[in-house]
Amino acid sequence: MTPASGRQNIDPRNVNRRRDKNPWKVVVITLVTLGVVALLAVFGYFTYLYASLPKVDRLADYRPPIVSQVFGDDGSLVGEFYLERRIVVPVEKIPRKLIQAFVAAEDSNFYQHKGLDYLGIARAAVKNLLAMRKKEGASTITQQVAKSMLLTSEKSFARKFKEAILATRMEKMLSKDDILYIYLNQIYLGGGAYGVQVAAETYFGKNVEQLNLAEMAMLAGLPKAPNSYSPIKHLDRARERQAYVLERMVREGYVTQAEADHARATPIVVRSMKKVNSEQSAYFLEHIRIKLEETYGMDRLYKEGLKIYTTMNAEMQKGAFDAVVNGLKNVDKRQGFRGAVKYLGETEVDTFSKKVEDGIDTASLKQGSTYQGVVTAVDPAKGDATVRVGDRTGTISRKNMAWAGKVQLVNAWGKQDGKGKSLPLGSVVFVSVLTPDVNKQGAIFSLDQEPEAQAAVVALDPLTGAVKAMVGGYDFRRSQFNRAVQAKRNPGSAFKPIIYAAALDKGLTAATTFDDSPVEYEGGGDKAWKPKNYDNIYRGIVTMREALTNSINVVSVKILEQIGVGAAIDYAKKLGITSPLAANLTLALGSSSVTPLELTSAYAVFASGGYRTTPYFITKVEDADGKVLEETAPPVIPTFTNQSTATLTNADLPPATGAVPGGGAVPAIAPETAYIITNLMESVVTSGTGQRARALGRPVAGKTGTTNDMKDAWFVGYVPQLVAGVWVGYDQERSLGAGGSGGQAAAPIWTEFMQRALAGIPVKNFIQPADITFATINVRTGRLAREGSPGATQECFVAGTEPTAYDGEQDTPTTEENASDSDGLPEWVRAGRLPRRSESR
Known part of the structure; x- marks a missing residue:
């Protein structure tokens, strides 16, 4: 400073x-x-x-989504509803060696760590660093359970952090066995199998406690990549993974080297436990699924393990499915071969075949099944074609494609003509398996094609209304529209028995005669309506029996005219027909649309002796704990006896039904009417349009139906124990073509089904009520005929309605009661005749 x-x-x-x-x-x-x-x-x-973080304590009461099971009338499993196919088994039921196999393969320090394996994390980090990619994971079984049960599968740091915290929490709350119980029931193991029980069924056809060490090690190898190590699709890879698991088990001291070597040498037999064939039951199951979902909701149906008992008979259902497939193929093949589905280039074959391979979940192609394949080689001189189906191959010989006519085999790639009658290399075709392949080659195929027409079959017990089988189309995967209950189609002549039954109740008899000659009716417009017979043949005077036996259209119209359209409609409603019916004479020819179930249940009234039952599908529903949620009460149908005191009772039903019958029953028509119309329809089978059904070799009643231009083909028929109806046609109405009548298209399906359905069921005659009597008549006059007279035949009547006079005699009452008009029947009815009226010829 x-x-x-x-x-x-x-x-x-x-x-x-x-x-x-x-x-x-x-x-x-x-x-x-x-x-x-x-x-x-x-x-x-x-x-x-x-x-x-979610609460861990809810894992203490582990209740995962489990399968709701559907059972048939004998208690067998016929269907399942689920989001994840899982059957939960207690940890005590799971073999200890299987648990050890999973621990050795997935988390060798499981019994030492507290949720996180720090040594494993460090080891995986080093290996991944050296490999410069993720080569090994370090998630413990506890972490996998945490992710599966409490978290999502997103790949993020946040999820891994949550997973680690939850794993440590779980270890404090749950025992090791509790964690393994959840893990082994929750884990996805490929093939649609969740948990070890369903996986054991899927791959080896066993329950989990029946597995051997070789199979256990193979299952324990699946979590890493279930599809890649599937024993069904990749047995060689599955064996490699099995060897790794066995090696880990030896290292951890769970098995000896000798045990591991023996397991490696044990043959692996891949076979699924016999389970539901959802394909054959799909329409039936879908029908009840809709009702169940409406009643119980989606969560309860798909997650809570309901037990649903149905009226389905598994063997009948399979028979119905097979009959539809076979019948439609026959109908379709009569229309000719339509050519290849499409044509592939040489470089496209592998890609296409891979997709086919992914859809085949069996070790070998199933005999009788149909697949899409690609023609990969041909021998025009010999007439053989080699077809690749997925990763398997087989051969079609000339004989096994004969139905297709002259098909040209071309040793070149791509479509060769515009007609579709040639099969060049790369042709995609349908083939049916005649002989399965061995080692994925060497199958024998027949040329096939997918039908364009559709069909429906419905069969029910006439005494209870229980629906025993239902098929609503050729392939549920292709079309979920259930034609058995949803399609309303014209029944054609299959509606005639309803008209004839109404006529019987109006006082006509089986011997009543009509003039089968052309007739003309004035219409609403300028043109008159002239009903014609199917064969354009007019037979003159015929009885009602002959008219129904030969399905004579003109006589059926005249019968309806005689009794009145209104009376016939009312009668149809008594039989259970609910669809609107045309209030005009075309009703006699089946001009009003009905569903196959509707018409079949109407025929059931005849088969039951006059009682109408309500068709039903479900007998009982229980929850997972066995509590009954709903149950169908059995119907009460009084029995009736014939002159020999034979009685049709529930004991006459197919054996081992198991289901509780139900649906309710009400008297609809007189037992005598039911018997006579049945007797008339027996003539349809023995000597009329339904003769194909004679192949059953037992009393059968039924009626064919064919609509204009053969757009719809029907056959509805029954035996005392079972009634079934078949419809065949195109969804978009067009002619079925050659062989498209009810007798040619529908009756063979009905017959094949009934042959399968009635196997082992005793032959029975239709029960004759005590009021039924027989008389010898002349079929040209409807009067009594003397023995030996030309045209004489036995005819059935309700006692008191049979003719009283012989040919050439005046009608004379036999008793004072018959002489009176107290029963309301005019004299011409008692004589079995109708008054004549002016008709054009």
């Missing part, structure tokens, strides 16, 4: 030095501040994640 100024002397260098230090302080403070903020953010983030 100088005396003159009194100020301090300041060195400029010191000032600069102080200024130089200030920026560093700012930087430090900034960094510290950011660090604290970052730590607070991280802490807050982890606090948030920690707080958002």
